[in-house]
Amino acid sequence: MSDRTYAILGTGALGGFYGARLQKAGLDVHFLLKSDYEQVNKYGLVVESKDGDFTLPKVHAYNDVEKMPRCDVVVVALKTTQNHLLPKMLPSVVKDDGVVLVLQNGLGVEEEVAEIVGNVTVSGGLCFLCSNKVGLGHIHHLDYGQIVLSEYTPNYQPAGITEMMQQIANDFESAEISIELAEDLLLARWKKLVWNIPYNGLSVILNARTDELMAYSYTRQLVEQLMYEVAAGAKSYGRIISDRFIQTMLDYTVKMKPYRPSMKIDYDEHRPLEVEAIFGKPLQKAQAKGVNLVQISCLYHQLKFLDARGKEGGC
Amino acid sequence: MSDRTYAILGTGALGGFYGARLQKAGLDVHFLLKSDYEQVNKYGLVVESKDGDFTLPKVHAYNDVEKMPRCDVVVVALKTTQNHLLPKMLPSVVKDDGVVLVLQNGLGVEEEVAEIVGNVTVSGGLCFLCSNKVGLGHIHHLDYGQIVLSEYTPNYQPAGITEMMQQIANDFESAEISIELAEDLLLARWKKLVWNIPYNGLSVILNARTDELMAYSYTRQLVEQLMYEVAAGAKSYGRIISDRFIQTMLDYTVKMKPYRPSMKIDYDEHRPLEVEAIFGKPLQKAQAKGVNLVQISCLYHQLKFLDARGKEGGC
Missing domain, CATH: 1.10.1040.10 (N-(1-d-carboxylethyl)-l-norvaline Dehydrogenase; domain 2)
Incomplete structure (x- = not known):
């Protein structure tokens, strides 16, 4: 079992699903929440899933990024429309030798994250997931779930397959999330x-x-x-x-x-x-x-x- | 007063408005109708207009193009989505030395009409008109009304200003419809x-x-x-x-x-x-x-x- 710690920034349909799966697999996961904080802090997370429903009655829930411990892997699972918050969030939550993993759509976010976190490793993940948040702390996973994972390097030069990517992939695969490693993030x-x-x-x-x-x-x-x-x-x-x-x-x-x-x-x-x-x-x-x-x-x-x-x- | 006869194919917001104005000015106008035929045949046309409301209690109404007399000027005021009907309509209603005047949007209709009517003159008019049909035989003219009129020649070679265009323009102007003559229809x-x-x-x-x-x-x-x-x-x-x-x-x-x-x-x-x-x-x-x-x-x-x-x- 890995002892890497995970922070999930944005516990919605996507972050909530992957984070809950990682915790269920035994990993130490810390969830940042906004509107769902009270509910999840008291009652945990509920995941209905085509792969089997489960409940996590107790999770590490936070409504303030400053209160979170520094983690090895920080998963950015916010909508990109919230990315103006990243300069305030990331520096306090990622370890110096940690990784920021951007699980968002679109182009160019890793560049912005790399500017914020300096020497911290940045990776990107493309998620093929059908999932909805159907209530407070309540996620409905409909289909798929695979992630294509790739490491960022300046100017998106292909990074190859790194040791760090393989470690993260192992964690996700222990949580029964299919991971494909890609050499070229762009x-x-x-x-x-x-x-x-x-x-x-x-x-x-x-x-x-x-x-x-x-x-x-x-x-x-x-x-x-x-x-x-x-x-x-x-x-x-x-x-x-x-x-x-x-x-x-x-x-x-x-x-x-x-x-x-x-x-x-x-x-x-x-x-x-x-x-x-x-x-x-x-x-x-x-x-x-x-x-x-x-x-x-x-x-x-x-x-x-x-x-x-x-x-x-x-x- | 001109003795040119007019046929209006499509007595809607546009054809109904222009046709009613022409009849009000004393011209002999024949209206083709579909859903409004019974109403208009019995009670005529009602035009509410920013330039003054008026009613024509009696109009020449037809629900079958075959029953219409051959006219000097045949105004195509259908929606272009009805143009598949033109090959059946036009030959029986336009005089051999008459004109078909296409008051429709878009491109290319005059070419199609010219193929149907052979040697008959074809003209196009661009209407700048805000008008709605608000009930059976009831037209609401909101604003504008100007027509840019131009004659069609094969391949849309500019036709200049012809005698026929000027005669039609005179008729419309007698009906207080502003007409601009254009040399180049395309x-x-x-x-x-x-x-x-x-x-x-x-x-x-x-x-x-x-x-x-x-x-x-x-x-x-x-x-x-x-x-x-x-x-x-x-x-x-x-x-x-x-x-x-x-x-x-x-x-x-x-x-x-x-x-x-x-x-x-x-x-x-x-x-x-x-x-x-x-x-x-x-x-x-x-x-x-x-x-x-x-x-x-x-x-x-x-x-x-x-x-x-x-x-x-x-x-």
Whole structure:
């Protein structure tokens, strides 16, 4: 059994699920909470899961990052819309020889985290997880759960497979979470965007589930065109995403159960949308290389409008 | 007083308004109706208008184009989604030396009409009209009403100002409808698309009025980008739309009263959308010249999805 300690920053559908699984496997886990703090401090966490329900009656719960112990692995499981809090949170909670593991969507967060934490190792994880928070301290895990894990190095130079990555992978696998180690974090992030950009964006803009988007030739074509634009963005950084990968994503989505992507759930729940991380940053990154992702830009502007109007309660 | 006879194909918000004004001015007008036929045949037409309300207790109403007399000027005031009916309608209602006047949005309809009617003159009119049908045979004219009139020639070669155009203009002006004669129908149609493409499309996709689209920088930018794409489409046919024209359209829309464009009204009323005429045709036309209007294509695919799903009662 590993004696690495874990901090979970953001105990929601994702952080709560992975953190609870790690604790259930015997690891020492510390949860940062906001609105759910009182409930979870008293009654712990409840996880309903297709892999088996379980309850953790007692967890280490905190409502203030300053009260948390320094941990070996700090999991950033906030929505990216909360990332302005990271400069205040991270320095006090991560050990000097620890790791920050960013389990968020989008591009560029590891760079920002590396600036905050200096010499601490930074890793990124791409989560393929269907999970919702259905009540205070109550998580419903619907499907999947795999993480693609990769280490960050300055300018996203491929880091290879490091000892630290393997140790974290062992911890997650002891918690029955499937881990794939990837040598190139930036490639992994662009590949995840191949799915996230079309489905998150269009599900919000067109008020549609994945199955509806795939049932009509017009949106199916648009999804595919957007995927090829993501591949063009990746290519501007020398990362090659194959046609076959794109076709696999399309086929995989056709076979999926009807699904509301995370941004659609956020929109329906009147929460801020992760537009900058998922759309803004990839657009900027490609633009910096002289590549203009025109249709993604169209979605970006539409989503920024919907997000801004939503905040004003106008819709 | 002119003795030209007019047929109005499609007695809705637009055809009903112009036709009623022409009859009020003393012209001989024949109205084709569908759902409103019984009402209008018995009680005539009611026009509420900012320029003064009026009623025409008796009009020539028809529910079958075959029963209509051949007319000098046949006004096509159907939605373009009904244009599959034109090959059956036009040959029986237009005089051999008559004119078909297409008062529709979008591109390319005059070409189709010219193929149907052979040697009959075809003209196009761009209507700047805010008008709704609020009940059976009951039209509410809110604002504007001007028509830009231009004659069609094969391949949209500029036709100059013809005698026939001036005669029709005289009739409309006797009905207090402001007419501008344009030498180049294709330029006039692309210029109208500068407004129609962004505002009709985005109002439906984002469920927004014109004032909301202009109040947020994201959509204001997207509107402007779409306008420049329309200008690029026009340029592929040698028609130049100036930056100044685009800025005028933006400024004009900011100053307009909050407005639901016609496609938004159609969508809200669960009617078919004029996506092919306003988006599909301009895309095809530009594509034929090797110009890819990428953001307009994005809107086209989104609108086709919304239109198709709407028809299935899925939304």
